[in-house]
Amino acid sequence: MSETVRELSVQLGDRSYPIMIGEGLLEARDLTPFVTGSQVMVVTNDTVAPLYLDKARGCFPGKQVHSVILPDGEQFKEWQTLNRIFDGLLEQQHTRKTTVVALGGGVVGDMAGFAAACYQRGVPFIQIPTTLLSQVDSSVGGKTGINHPLGKNMIGAFYQPKAVLIDTRTLQTLPPREVSAGLAEIIKYGLIRDTGFLAWLEDNMEALVALQPAELAEAIYRSCACKAEVVALDEREGGIRAILNLGHTFGHAIETYAGYGNWLHGEAVGTGMLMAAELSCLEGMISRADCDRVRRLVARAGLPEKPPVGMTADDFMKLMAVDKKNVDGQLRLVLLKAVGDAFVTSDADPDNLATTFSRFCTPAA
Amino acid sequence: MSETVRELSVQLGDRSYPIMIGEGLLEARDLTPFVTGSQVMVVTNDTVAPLYLDKARGCFPGKQVHSVILPDGEQFKEWQTLNRIFDGLLEQQHTRKTTVVALGGGVVGDMAGFAAACYQRGVPFIQIPTTLLSQVDSSVGGKTGINHPLGKNMIGAFYQPKAVLIDTRTLQTLPPREVSAGLAEIIKYGLIRDTGFLAWLEDNMEALVALQPAELAEAIYRSCACKAEVVALDEREGGIRAILNLGHTFGHAIETYAGYGNWLHGEAVGTGMLMAAELSCLEGMISRADCDRVRRLVARAGLPEKPPVGMTADDFMKLMAVDKKNVDGQLRLVLLKAVGDAFVTSDADPDNLATTFSRFCTPAA
Structure with missing residues (x-):
């Protein structure tokens, strides 16, 4: 031990x-x-x-x-x-x-x-x-x-x-779905500010899915260390800490739409990160190849890649408007300047946001 | 103004x-x-x-x-x-x-x-x-x-x-009963650590009861200043701040016995301070004359001097045992070393506590 x-x-x-x-x-x-x-x-x-x-x-x-x-x-x-x-x-x-x-x-x-x-x-x-x-x-x-x-x-x-x-x-x-949900947050730490950890995850994702103890301890340690660094800089969430919400604004909308408990938080964050990556790509900040890299890692973790069938752009906009990350009514999102470098913005192009929704939302049959 | x-x-x-x-x-x-x-x-x-x-x-x-x-x-x-x-x-x-x-x-x-x-x-x-x-x-x-x-x-x-x-x-x-309830807390500040203010209150109690603005502002200012000094020394109530609870352990028992809202908090504290003064006197810390001095000032503020008729020593003991000022099950009380000098003790003599109850409790007719 x-x-x-x-x-x-x-x-x-x-x-x-x-x-x-x-x-x-x-x-x-x-x-x-x-x-x-x-x-x-x-x-x-x-x-x-x-x-x-x-x-x-x-x-x-x-x-x-x-x-x-x-x-x-x-x-x-x-x-x-x-x-x-x-x-x-x-x-x-x-x-x-x-x-x-x-x-x-x-x-x-x-x-x-x-x-x-x-x-x-x-x-x-x-x-x-x-x-x-x-x-x-x-x-x-x-x-x-x-x-x-x-x-x-x-x-x-x-x-x-x-x-x-x-x-x-x-x-x-732990049920496998919940393991995947945890892996979503672990991937997030790599994406927001630790490319070394992201590369490590790409090498070790199968060991994590198989619950290998040494790899689990390493991934948990590095995730907690990453979060601790960010939180120490900003304990009460006034500034940089907001990057920990990568995928969460989209994710909260998904969770609320699906009804509490139907989508796991981590599952919604996994899909939310893909939507944030897509929007970052559309905004010209990360490449299509980076976007695919994020998608592959999320898929290997066993996470869903799309919002619930039937959830529309309107559903997203309405549910995101009450998300508490919005200051004085402005829609704030965490995007990727690069893989391993997240930031907060209120300036995402509404057309790019609409395109993101159109690429991710699946109409009800 | x-x-x-x-x-x-x-x-x-x-x-x-x-x-x-x-x-x-x-x-x-x-x-x-x-x-x-x-x-x-x-x-x-x-x-x-x-x-x-x-x-x-x-x-x-x-x-x-x-x-x-x-x-x-x-x-x-x-x-x-x-x-x-x-x-x-x-x-x-x-x-x-x-x-x-x-x-x-x-x-x-x-x-x-x-x-x-x-x-x-x-x-x-x-x-x-x-x-x-x-x-x-x-x-x-x-x-x-x-x-x-x-x-x-x-x-x-x-x-x-x-x-x-x-x-x-x-x-x-404000209804007169509520003015009196506020005066109970004001008297408390004099009793716990400000004999000068206590003497001022003895000179100005009628002006306060009559709501004279200058005297009210002075009494409120000195009360807030006294509490602020104590709180600055001990923001989260680990030590000296507990003296602010003079009369409160007895008082909370009275409030709970009477049913929330039937006795005003300050009324219960007023009677509670008299019980604390009595116990302090029985413990040999303040004189009978000091005890009477406290009683007169409380009476001039229009406050009750006895617990509700029918409330017994057993009622007090049972209700005080769940008071949150008790650490690890010990009954802690705020008593007066002298008028103007309160302290916290877990060592009050049970016989003196019983005598205090016998002097204050009135059997139901």
Whole structure:
């Protein structure tokens, strides 16, 4: 095991924290050094609990450990379900010295993190992400929150964990679609600012799809390191951090159109990145060959290459207009100046945007 | 007007902000220098809206101003009502550059502030407190949040405003019970660390009860300054800030026993301070004469001196055990080492606590 353990420190001044990555860590690590009080509340869902809840409890020897098991699914990322965490904390009389632990994917992490941010105005928080997407996305950045009927992630907080533990062995039980969804975000890091990593991914995509532990640990480490660099430059998302949203504006529109939970977030981001690459090509910034290179890598990761059948340009425009990345009503998009160099613009040519939609949208039969 | 305008800067590094205090400020001040975007959402309630909403709108010339009018009352300080603020922001397509303005008392301030803290993970916030209690309490400290059926203020955030505007003229429409409730918190500042202010209050209590503008501005200024000093020393309530809770552990028990909204927060704090003074006297820290001095000042402010009839020592103990000021299960209380010198202790003698309850509790007839 030891040869594949990697550790990364996310540098945020007095809120810096470690990310520990390796195979079998859930059975090997004592997390009590990151717990200040005597109480721990593990938040998980009904898919993850039978697989890993007992192992996660084992990370906190000598502590009083309770758990809240939420229903699994993005559709439950809303207030009523969040409130079950508060119910559990209050029923078990957890004080403001309790530690909340998120055990699961991005939805569990977002909800447990937001609950930790709000419970008694903020208690410590530890993440044990068990999906590839959450390992490379939610581990860094401190974004937590829930959805509102009128928009995704509209209610939340920036809140940093005390530590993140990533056990790559948890990926063995992950459905292949979710592995692909995680790979979409991993590809994104290569595309936005790390051509070396992008080339590495082109060499190792099959090993990642086959869940080879050493390659997984490397890809997760490099993804988290890339995101940590960007976030350290811009913790509260005023500037450069926006490049992390490559593919997300198109992607959020796809997710909303399909209905929460029908398309995985990473799947929508995968298609969204292809649309962003196409628009970048039409804008004359990247070559057609670069555009194809992105498409091949996304395809090898097992990701969809088109939006849902029947989704139109109008659907996109309407759904993108309420995306929160828009400042004062302007449509802001992340595009590629080059492969490995993303930037934010409000100046995409509307004709090129229309052409992008026409090339990607498939009319209903 | 100008002779009674006072301004105070709350020092919190890059989150420092001004508190402007004076008669008629709501009609005189342009608050747009504190607004970065083009949108403003004023959150108020159905009691305050007919009196001051138009005037508050006038503080934001040239901005797109919307409003959300909540039902008035502590019982509405919960998720469903909070969500009406999010509904309003999303329905009116407010972006992350919007500014949320709280116009009203503590409940409106807590909810609007928490909504600002959570909307798109945080948008700017301005407070226009219109009750004496909220002017001297919510103006400083950044506490926001809502209640949970199992406890008051259990869900919330520390979140600082960009500015606070206090128009003492709004107190002319405040019911006398609410003036007294505000005076309870004002007395508290004298008791915890400002004997000079306490003596000033003993000289000016009748002027305050009569809502004399100059005396009100002075009392509000000195209260906010006192709280700002304590909060600057301890923004997130790890240490000295706890002295601000003088009377609050007893007070919260009274409020919960009486049912939210039946006792005003300040009324409960007033009685709670008398209980804390009594216990301090029994513990041998302050004299019986000091204890009577506190009682007289509280009585002159028009505050109740006893808990609700029928509330027993057992009721207190049970309700105080879930108070969030308790760390790891220990009952922590704020007591007086001397008049003007409060401290936190977990070591109050249980017999003296029992004697305090026996002297304050009145059996049901």
